[in-house]
Amino acid sequence: MEEKTCLNCGEPVGPGRRDKKYCSEPCKTEYNNRQKEQKTPVAETRVPPFIGEINQILTANWKVLKDCLGTKDTCRMRVRDLSGRGFNFKYFTSERLNEYNDDVYYFCYDMGYKFVTINDEQKVVIVQNEQMVRLTGPAFQAAEADRLG
Numbered sequence: 001m002e003e004k005t006c007l008n009c010g011e012p013v014g015p016g017r018r019d020k021k022y023c024s025e026p027c028k029t030e031y032n033n034r035q036k037e038q039k040t041p042v043a044e045t046r047v048p049p050f051i052g053e054i055n056q057i058l059t060a061n062w063k064v065l066k067d068c069l070g071t072k073d074t075c076r077m078r079v080r081d082l083s084g085r086g087f088n089f090k091y092f093t094s095e096r097l098n099e100y101n102d103d104v105y106y107f108c109y110d111m112g113y114k115f116v117t118i119n120d121e122q123k124v125v126i127v128q129n130e131q132m133v134r135l136t137g138p139a140f141q142a143a144e145a146d147r148l149g
């Protein structure tokens with residue numbers, strides 16, 4: 001008959017009851033403690049409330065941009081109109097630089113915008129995705145000017 005070994009240390013359990021699982025009491029205690037540790041879930045890092053609040057702002061911003069764009073790939077909006085819709089310019093997820101003209105685009109996840117001043121009025125040009133930043137070189141901007149008026 002094959003010799004039973006201790007669940008904790010792997011040594012033979014020696015003589016005793018047939019259902020003996022450990023070579024000694026300390027081994028039994030150690031094994032049980034380890035099982036308990038493994039079952040205790042690792043404490044999750046608590047996310048402070050302000051992170052949730054910022055996520056809500058970003059989500060609201062995203063919806064405003066999406067509403068403005070509709071099915072278009074780009075559009076122009078007055079800054080105050082965006083603010084009027086509850087857009088919060090303080091928060092964005094990333095920045096992209098247009099290497100052609102050094103325009104800085106502020107992204108809210110997939111959509112972005114850049115500030116432009118037209119006839120002394122602060123506006124934003126919203127773009128549908130990052131690819132459009134690279135597309136907005138001189139040729140594109142001429143076409144954009146035609147399209148947006």
Ligand SMILES: [Zn+2]
Nearest residue numbers: 006009023027
């Ligand atoms: Zn043991």
